[in-house]
Amino acid sequence: MGRPKFFTPAEVSAHNTVADMWVSFLGKVCDLTPLMEQHKGDALLLPIMECAGKDISSWFDPETKDLLQYVHPLTNCVRYYTPRGRFVHVPPAGPRSDWASVVGAPWWKDRRYQVGQLSAKTRWIRVINTLTSQEQRLQVCSEETLAEILQRYLRYNCHARSYTWKHHGRSLNMSLTLSENKVADDDQQLQQLRLDRDLFTSAILLHFNDDLTEN
Template structure:
């Protein structure tokens, strides 16, 4: 996005010189959560006790995931190192200070919320210089679009292109009833791997925003009983601003969306809820979405294209062992043809249907043998009907047409796109040739 700008800055020039809040690796999870709360931040680098070098980043979603799985009883004794990247959503990504902002934006557009800026311009040392977040990137981008003549063409594109152009008006979102408990809300955030839920009333209208960051209100163990409060009561008591969720229309221009997320007053909105004429939430736009759209627009890509195979080049890699850890109906991943999918929301949607049973049985494994080389479900000639049919000896699974419908049939089930071709479910690529390595010397 900045490659045409005469002001192609490095991270050293833009990262704040203020002291970075860090957490010692010897800290407990409770102490780390208290640090995030005290400083009103969502994440912090974890420094190794001996070398004082960054060993990773812990963020608020890691704590939500831990509490949803294990409860709060062990927070006072659990090591913060056991919590780091538990959500799998925000891995530690370091960049040297001489890296360009342009490169950083492209990395943040892949769903990384923040990068650690390390080293110096002269030497490749690994000490922590600062942090650079999606919010920082959007502020700089807004400033350049307003001030740099070389950015005029991109600015015009972003003013002419709406959320509809980038297919952001119909993204899947998760809601929670205002009468549900706070515990249920956190469990849903962890289950679906989202950072926030749209809070709705009994008319399905948007009334609030419940995010992982609300856990900071419960950092004191004396407040853990508030997990039993209703979401509405909790927000009214602890986070009244969340009852004024930021919204946007489906046809809003991307440039105006950017300005709304990081306005000139310093206010930040990490997400905007897209609502219809009945005030019902129909989509959600995140900073990741906006940065990705800017990158696509500046590169001249077709914004409406959502080819999951093409998008996979920008996703992180997972090992087969990492995929195998997600092997339950409440946390279900599979891999196929080199891609990794999180099917948790899909099987939840079809809960109770026999179509999810093959997926339950295959949870955490590779199912490439279900598909042909082109990525379609394998077929065969049915010996009874002598017609081509889908080959599913494991049992018909979600989005595979009925056995009474042949491949050659003109009829189609009402599924816009099967999950294995839907980029919304793909979360990464599969590292097929993994091996253990031993580092002998890092000094030469």
């Protein structure tokens, strides 16, 4: 298996409609659009739809990776804890003729919905084209390699592969992350010092290789 794709919270939040709905939980990013289509019109979708584009880790037990559970005070049965209301694949409180048991894994355990992982720490960088003096701010995932960050930057410069990426005069290893390339993340220190991190954003300089790639 290849490396998982990492997403920023902002990228997840952009998918916040029934026709294009993502959520994140326990570090996973899931595209629930097929689930919305499969159960279209079902009231049990409402609690999920209310959290479209958001992180719902609070619904889950980080140890079991399952929904939080509690013991019902009247029946003494273990039930899923769903304060927002029961949703798709959560069984009802008691026997019901209209309830069909889930065949296979519930959606929160079904790997088919997983599209990647949520970044544990995002950071901003400035990508400066030394040939044109154009500058672009990018929010990236700390887990991403420079090659993966390059993929983000291609929307602003489709010839980005024709440049050598440097920081403080050193050529960067595109197979390593920013931290592994000694590009420091000073967010925590800047916050402690109450300094504007926008004024101290790390800069990556792109030097043209005179080897223009095709679109």
